[in-house]
Amino acid sequence: MEWLEMSTENCPVQLTLDLVGEKWMLLILRDATNGVRRFDEFRRHIGLSEAVLSDRLRKLTAAGVLRTVAYQEPGSRSRNEYRLTRKGWDLWPVLVALRQWGEAYTGDEAEGPVLDLRHDPCGAPVRVSVECERGHTTLSPADVSARPGPAAHPRP
Amino acid sequence: MEWLEMSTENCPVQLTLDLVGEKWMLLILRDATNGVRRFDEFRRHIGLSEAVLSDRLRKLTAAGVLRTVAYQEPGSRSRNEYRLTRKGWDLWPVLVALRQWGEAYTGDEAEGPVLDLRHDPCGAPVRVSVECERGHTTLSPADVSARPGPAAHPRP
Numbered sequence: 001m002e003w004l005e006m007s008t009e010n011c012p013v014q015l016t017l018d019l020v021g022e023k024w025m026l027l028i029l030r031d032a033t034n035g036v037r038r039f040d041e042f043r044r045h046i047g048l049s050e051a052v053l054s055d056r057l058r059k060l061t062a063a064g065v066l067r068t069v070a071y072q073e074p075g076s077r078s079r080n081e082y083r084l085t086r087k088g089w090d091l092w093p094v095l096v097a098l099r100q101w102g103e104a105y106t107g108d109e110a111e112g113p114v115l116d117l118r119h120d121p122c123g124a125p126v127r128v129s130v131e132c133e134r135g136h137t138t139l140s141p142a143d144v145s146a147r148p149g150p151a152a153h154p155r156p
Numbered sequence: 157m158e159w160l161e162m163s164t165e166n167c168p169v170q171l172t173l174d175l176v177g178e179k180w181m182l183l184i185l186r187d188a189t190n191g192v193r194r195f196d197e198f199r200r201h202i203g204l205s206e207a208v209l210s211d212r213l214r215k216l217t218a219a220g221v222l223r224t225v226a227y228q229e230p231g232s233r234s235r236n237e238y239r240l241t242r243k244g245w246d247l248w249p250v251l252v253a254l255r256q257w258g259e260a261y262t263g264d265e266a267e268g269p270v271l272d273l274r275h276d277p278c279g280a281p282v283r284v285s286v287e288c289e290r291g292h293t294t295l296s297p298a299d300v301s302a303r304p305g306p307a308a309h310p311r312p
Contacts, residue, residue: 003190004201011259012270013186014179015250022179023170030169034159034302079173085312089219090257092297093284095169097249102168105243107307114168116305119288119295126300128249129293131285137293139275144282146190149272151263 004147007153019063020091022054025047030095032066032088037081057082065091098126160304163309175219176247178206180212186251188222188244193237214240221247253284 008014020026027046036042043053065088068080090104096117103113117126130144131137164170171299175181183202199209221244222239224236238302252273259269273282286300 002194003187004197005211006271006281007202008183008203010263010270011186012256012263013254014183014258015262016254016258017179017182021179021182023173026173027164027170030167031159032196036160041160045164047164055199056171060268082170085259089297091253093253093286094250094257096286097247097253097284098169098172100168101170101246101250102170104246106171107166107168109232112306114166114305115162116303117300118291118297118302118303119290120301122288122290122292124288124290124292126286126295128253129285129287130249130252130282131287131293132278132280132282134275134278134280136275136278137282139282141189141245143276145274147272147274151267151270 001148001152001154003148006148009156010151010153017063018092022056024052026095026098028053028056028060029084029088029091031085032082033042033092033095036133039079039082042082043049049140064088100128103146118143118147122131157304157308157310159304160311162304163311166307166309170241174290175221176250178212180208181216182251184209184212184216185219185240185247186220188238189248189251193239194227195235198238216244220244231286252282256284288301291299 030044031042031045036045043050057066064085064149066082067085069083070078071081072078084112107114119126129137130139132139170221185199185203187198192201199206217224220241221254222238223241225238225239228234255271258288263270275282285293288295
């Protein structure tokens with residue numbers, strides 16, 4: 001079976017994008033990985049309408065990417081804040097990869113990074129890399145073959 | 157400066173998503189990294205209308221992510237096919253990361269992968285990893301700090 005003969009119905013890229021393949025979704029996740037948890041903070045920082053933000057937070061919570069935790073400020077009613085689950089944190093490499101491309105192609109290299117990601121213990125800059133399970137790292141597309149796996153189906 | 161005080165105007169994730177933060181864009185790039193080059197092949201495989209596909213290919217070409225190369229089938233007029241540039245291939249880790257999440261959370265692990273990515277020389281499965289420049293690999297979000305870099309600006 002060749003790529004063009006593969007059904008896209010269960011394509012893992014496509015199914016992921018069905019959930020997060022929208023700019024607002026990924027910006028909410030960007031903010032969440034940077035510690036934002038509260039509705040008004042997401043709204044102000046991303047510049048989203050309340051209606052759109054509510055809808056997207058609801059979808060991310062329903063999908064198990066975010067979970068709600070109640071909090072209460074003195075004198076206010078109880079509200080929910082939004083925290084990434086393990087499933088949500090597993091989208092972090094997508095965001096690191098998007099950041100890396102943006103730093104390389106939309107920024108000014110001489111100016112340095114906009115968002116500086118560093119490995120805490122050693123202080124070295126962080127990057128995303130494609131590697132194999134035997135430990136070969138920094139693989140390029142030419143080093144990798146993509147073939148339909150056992151769960152692939154032919155197109156109808 | 158804290159995250160919420162940072163201007164999002166030059167955020168590298170946001171500027172990347174301004175270009176590719178849409179499901180169709182990323183599905184076109186998914187197909188392109190799997191060897192699809194011709195208009196009709198993209199259209200049929202992704203299931204996009206001609207108008208939307210033309211528009212997205214035009215935007216990706218204008219952004220330097222794809223380049224056009226003329227080809228001619230016997231008896232037909234000359235047409236363009238679309239090939240990834242270096243700038244386009246540099247989005248490959250984004251797609252590998254999206255695939256990885258989809259294989260983990262939308263597939264059936266017992267069935268195996270839908271799209272099997274293997275390191276050519278050794279045959280081992282391929283994954284995306286966050287690593288630091290000193291070679292520490294498989295970093296988790298807890299190992300990494302994100303701080304505004306020298307190119308960050310405060311919010312107006």
